[in-house]
Amino acid sequence: MRCSDRGRPGAAFRWLPFLLLPLLFLAACADLRPYRGNPGGEARRLALPPAYRIAVPTPTGALLTDAGAERFAGALAEALRGAEVPASANPAQPLDWPLVVTARREGGRVLPRYELFDADGASLGATEGKPAPLRGWGMEEEAVFREVATRDAPGVAALLEAVEASRKASDPAALAGRGPLRVRLAGVTGAPGDGNKSLRDRLGEFLTRLGYLPQDGAEGATYAVHAEVQAVPAPDNKQRIELQWIVSRRDGYELGRVVQINEVPRGSLNGLWGDVAYVAAEQAASGIREVLQNAAQPELDVAAPPAAPSAPAPAPTPAPARAEAPAR
Template structure:
């Protein structure tokens, strides 16, 4: 199997609308910029809130919008590696339903809990979008208040230098999912080996990390009896901004990767780790001097992969 083809999305990241705070001569003030906000709240669709699936999604969206309107960075959906998370549950109490909200940090530690105001059972059961928006707007201040208390306030006040001036950029690697065979394990292991050689410090936890990285593999049927392999590496920063994605594509005979990935994982990680470094550098994450060194260094030729061992 030849090396998976690296699509140029990552290399084009610097040509789009990505923030580039260190391009040109931004002056002293720009050089003092601290990290982006220390957290973003992700609001997954709740599965224990006594709501149907569609209404759960609507409620998550309504909560994220209400929090965002209160100047709390929030997004509906699964958390990125450095996101905090708002978990929503609901309990029936007599003729009412009472929502409860728990904020967890990126390490899954509870930062606080709040109870919403009771909602009449018929109104909650009907799950009308207008009702869900009303409940979200009404309970959002209680959630916002959690961020101003105790450990949440202390943790949120910690900033991480964005340009790596305090040392190499620290990346929280959330691993790989979706791959057949031992792909998740092999790809993750090879990426952990490769990234330090690209000037990045890899860690499992979120504490002190300025960037997040995750990988996802998708397999799908392709023409001529082949199987399409797509590997997406997503780089985010602490405020949840999606800095860029490196996409690797290829078509292989069905079942080729259902066992051991072997040298294929090595070559995939070799190419993808360079793209991850470029995404972070294009966003200013390596600092000016490191970026200049990267630009002056000749790009490594792509290596050929041996057939995977099954």
């Protein structure tokens, strides 16, 4: 099975992910083009539709006129919907979560900031956008608004995912051990370039979307995942990248492994992993979920077959009637 990485000319990929111990897991090839830049709806799909809507009211502190602020709110809401976040450029309704946009000037640039509030007005967190050119922002150019909105929407989506994970962690069911499973991300070792960090970060994102609570520390975690990477020389000036995601439980017992094998041009992953880390972590997260689901299934007690009914005891043979002597 071969997949062509059209985003990296001349590179041919063949991802072969599978599970060791519990089952065999084969994944289809993935076209890497949708994952470049802003992955959009196909790649950044939330695991479950959120139980809220994001309201993007017209900003009042974004260094824009009223008309320009209204247009930017519309562009941002559209970009968020493209990232699978339910959003509307309207004043917040009683159950909406408002996303308040502000901006500050820094030299020849403008730095947007996005702060999320819950329906009761409590701040849930904030994220900084990337710098925008002061001239285009001040002239309220439509192209600049759309570029900034499209570029910053994934950061807002990531903020929402973090908020959801935090809310799940504080849920009474989770605290009682009946909620989402906590999984410790114990790191990735052996990868060239920025692979150790990129693989770990992307895996955390995908496990969050699958409903788990990834965390750095061991406290409260039921399971742990760590990865070992080996880069092995291969023929035709290629390199075989072998990834093993090892899943264990609190007592150290290994539950299973998700193994991925990928051939790349030699040295092509000595820098940024980018889309390769994204696709690898997406496939690995699905395999890890299967390992955890298998581990969580209660063992079935095989009941002993019911004993065969014993043959009915033969009816007692009646004693022969005693003959009475005739009366004399």
